[in-house]
Amino acid sequence: MPIQWFPGHMHLTRQAIAERIKQIDVVMELLDARLPGSSANPLLAELTGHKPRLKILNKQDVADPVRTEAWLAWYNAQPETRALALDASETAPAQRLIDAARSLAPHRHGMDKPLRVLVCGIPNVGKSTLINTLMGKRATKTGDEAGVTKVEQRVALAKDAYLFDTPGMLWPRIIVEQSGYNLAASGAVGRNAYDEQEVALELLAYLQRHYADRLVERYKLDDASVALPDEALLTEIGRKRGALQSGGRVDLQKAAEVLINDFRSANLGRMTIETPEEYEAWLAAGQAA
Ligand code: G4P
Numbered sequence: 001m002p003i004q005w006f007p008g009h010m011h012l013t014r015q016a017i018a019e020r021i022k023q024i025d026v027v028m029e030l031l032d033a034r035l036p037g038s039s040a041n042p043l044l045a046e047l048t049g050h051k052p053r054l055k056i057l058n059k060q061d062v063a064d065p066v067r068t069e070a071w072l073a074w075y076n077a078q079p080e081t082r083a084l085a086l087d088a089s090e091t092a093p094a095q096r097l098i099d100a101a102r103s104l105a106p107h108r109h110g111m112d113k114p115l116r117v118l119v120c121g122i123p124n125v126g127k128s129t130l131i132n133t134l135m136g137k138r139a140t141k142t143g144d145e146a147g148v149t150k151v152e153q154r155v156a157l158a159k160d161a162y163l164f165d166t167p168g169m170l171w172p173r174i175i176v177e178q179s180g181y182n183l184a185a186s187g188a189v190g191r192n193a194y195d196e197q198e199v200a201l202e203l204l205a206y207l208q209r210h211y212a213d214r215l216v217e218r219y220k221l222d223d224a225s226v227a228l229p230d231e232a233l234l235t236e237i238g239r240k241r242g243a244l245q246s247g248g249r250v251d252l253q254k255a256a257e258v259l260i261n262d263f264r265s266a267n268l269g270r271m272t273i274e275t276p277e278e279y280e281a282w283l284a285a286g287q288a289a
Pocket of ligand 1: 059121122128129
């Protein structure tokens with residue numbers, strides 16, 4: 001069943017962003033580098049119209065470096081857009097962010113015309129982590145739950161450059177089915193919105209096609225079992241990891257959780273579960289449907 005998750009209070013964020021955008025020069029969107037297409041919010045383009053865009057492929061430390069390069073090229077080819085890859089290990093990312101943002105708004109400099117950057121991104125892409133790094137201290141983290149108001153933040157990146165936190169939460173907007181599965185696998189979607197076994201089977205089918213060697217290594221599989229149909233393979237993974245019910249039968253729910261957790265925590269190595277070409281094809285198929 002396709003995952004649908006678009007909480008009603010998103011319209012409040014919409015209004016707040018529309019209001020805020022008037023005083024903004026560059027819109028910086030944090031993306032999950034493991035799913036750089038699906039973790040983008042298409043609504044943002046609608047809301048921010050002609051403003052230049054800075055796309056940050058965050059968590060690059062857990063993404064496939066070759067695919068990150070491909071995604072950077074894809075985003076950099078879009079008009080009024082710059083893309084950078086980043087991860088939380090970079091202790092002083094401000095200068096790279098400022099340089100990229102300034103190149104998009106060269107007329108904004110000096111104390112009388114400071115550069116104003118708005119940071120946006122769906123839950124779990126690393127906004128709080130980045131803002132904390134930029135602020136140089138641990139700010140209190142507020143929840144991602146519906147209705148939780150985040151304290152608005154303005155971070156000075158330089159004497160004449162500011163970063164503004166998004167007013168309200170920007171929820172994922174699932175426009176193609178595969179994006180829903182990828183968002184769920186990454187942890188960006190509320191747990192009640194999806195079936196873990198379904199998400200694990202979709203993820204597994206993709207990993208079989210693109211990262212079979214990682215599955216072999218992590219779960220000590222042989223060549224025959226890694227080629228099994230996805231449910232049989234998930235059963236095998238469950239057996240290998242001791243995800244068993246009483247009576248020794250494999251607990252598929254536990255096996256699904258093992259796989260999803262291993263993907264999220266990069267126990268399977270650095271991987272990216274969509275390419276620009278695949279994402280474009282999903283969008284085209286979604287529009288044609
Ligand atoms: P958000 O504000 O956009 O919702 O995201 P947040 O900063 O809370 O980050 C979500 C999760 O992603 C956190 O893990 C955080 O540590 C992790 N994260 C952020 N940036 C990076 C990065 O560049 N690389 C990697 N690998 N992980 C990153 P968590 O498990 O939810 O919490 P915790 O481990 O920090 O306790």
